[in-house]
Amino acid sequence: MRLCNNAVLATFLAGAVVLLPAQQRPTTPPPNAQTPAAQPVPAQAPSLTEDSDPVRSPDITAPSLDNGSLEKKGSGYVLRADVEEVVLNCTVLDGSRIVQDLKKENFKVTEDGVPQNIISFQHTDLPVSIALVIDNSGSMYKKRPSVNKAALDLVQASNPQDEAFVVNFSDEAFIDQEFTSDINQLRDGLSHIDSRGGTALYDAVVASADKLEADGKRPKQVLVIITDGEDNASTLNLEQAIRRVQELSGPVIYSIGLLFGDESSRADIRHARRALELLSTETGGLAYFPKSMEQVDEIAAEVARDIRSQYTLGYRSTKPTTEPGFRHVQVTAEGKGTNKLTVRTKTGYFPSTPRGRKKAAKTAENN
Numbered sequence: 001m002r003l004c005n006n007a008v009l010a011t012f013l014a015g016a017v018v019l020l021p022a023q024q025r026p027t028t029p030p031p032n033a034q035t036p037a038a039q040p041v042p043a044q045a046p047s048l049t050e051d052s053d054p055v056r057s058p059d060i061t062a063p064s065l066d067n068g069s070l071e072k073k074g075s076g077y078v079l080r081a082d083v084e085e086v087v088l089n090c091t092v093l094d095g096s097r098i099v100q101d102l103k104k105e106n107f108k109v110t111e112d113g114v115p116q117n118i119i120s121f122q123h124t125d126l127p128v129s130i131a132l133v134i135d136n137s138g139s140m141y142k143k144r145p146s147v148n149k150a151a152l153d154l155v156q157a158s159n160p161q162d163e164a165f166v167v168n169f170s171d172e173a174f175i176d177q178e179f180t181s182d183i184n185q186l187r188d189g190l191s192h193i194d195s196r197g198g199t200a201l202y203d204a205v206v207a208s209a210d211k212l213e214a215d216g217k218r219p220k221q222v223l224v225i226i227t228d229g230e231d232n233a234s235t236l237n238l239e240q241a242i243r244r245v246q247e248l249s250g251p252v253i254y255s256i257g258l259l260f261g262d263e264s265s266r267a268d269i270r271h272a273r274r275a276l277e278l279l280s281t282e283t284g285g286l287a288y289f290p291k292s293m294e295q296v297d298e299i300a301a302e303v304a305r306d307i308r309s310q311y312t313l314g315y316r317s318t319k320p321t322t323e324p325g326f327r328h329v330q331v332t333a334e335g336k337g338t339n340k341l342t343v344r345t346k347t348g349y350f351p352s353t354p355r356g357r358k359k360a361a362k363t364a365e366n367n
Helices: 008-012 144-156 183-190 201-215 240-247 266-281 293-308
Strands: 018-021 068-073 075-079 085-095 109-113 114-116 120-124 128-135 163-169 171-180 220-226 252-257 310-317 325-331 341-342 360-367
Touching: 018 201, 085 109, 085 120, 085 325, 109 120, 109 310, 128 144, 128 183, 128 201, 144 183, 144 201, 144 220, 144 293, 163 183, 163 201, 171 183, 171 201, 201 220, 201 240, 220 266, 220 293, 240 266, 252 266, 252 293, 325 341
Parallel strands: 018 171, 128 163, 128 220, 220 252
Antiparallel strands: 068 075, 075 360, 085 310, 085 341, 109 114, 109 325, 120 310, 163 171
């Protein structure tokens, strides 16, 4: 049975964006991929050229989903449907150091330049629903053992109440493990290495984000991408992928780009880097670009620390939800006796509309 994201199809009509169950994986054996030995890229990764304008959040009308608010309930947290509340997951940095001792009064939020009143505040290790979205194209054949170890280490370094699912993608995306907290089941899902075909990254991201929204049971949602190349097989483009994630009011995307070696041109590397940076920064995450496979495990541990250290803020917009268009959000923070602080969060969101899907309350136990 195909798992088809109807909301995506209705929005874009750009082709089928699906996650296939593992049993529909092709049974023919994968070709013997010949991957050249990895060579380090220059110390200075190629920067974006002036003619490659970044894809920014489109200021257009789009259907959206309800936002939610976090409430403490017993030993857990409840994410309650509320069309007026916007929830932001924020990482605060003093230089490169994560700041963990701020209070609600240390934060300020503006939406389209207008100050907003913060009505909810959490700084605790909330359980997370995680999508592990792993490139399974031919060029990844020799890299997958190290990638799988890093993905498992990330999960093991996280809250025991986290849940994760595994998507392996090439020119199609397969769910090789449904949501689980069992590390052995996740290991089995990651072990399905075919290493064939192209790289339909954007389709895999959109389908995985839609599944997180539909089936994730935890208060926070995170999508982790590990890939080694540029998208060359998606029906959607980069702007459509970013827009869809913003319509869902999440998840936060962390990207690990294995953009080293001599199998890709400098132009391909530049385009792939730009795409991963935008997918991450627009959603409040980070993009990492290790110089070798030996650095991937360390990066996975850093992603886990970042997720665990976030503040969660909520506010009700001063604009009516019936007013369409993308809402630009900015969060600032000041701490006593600290240098200027940097706050990383999503760049904005689309407001909920009557067409938005009704979302039931989700309870996450945090024992």
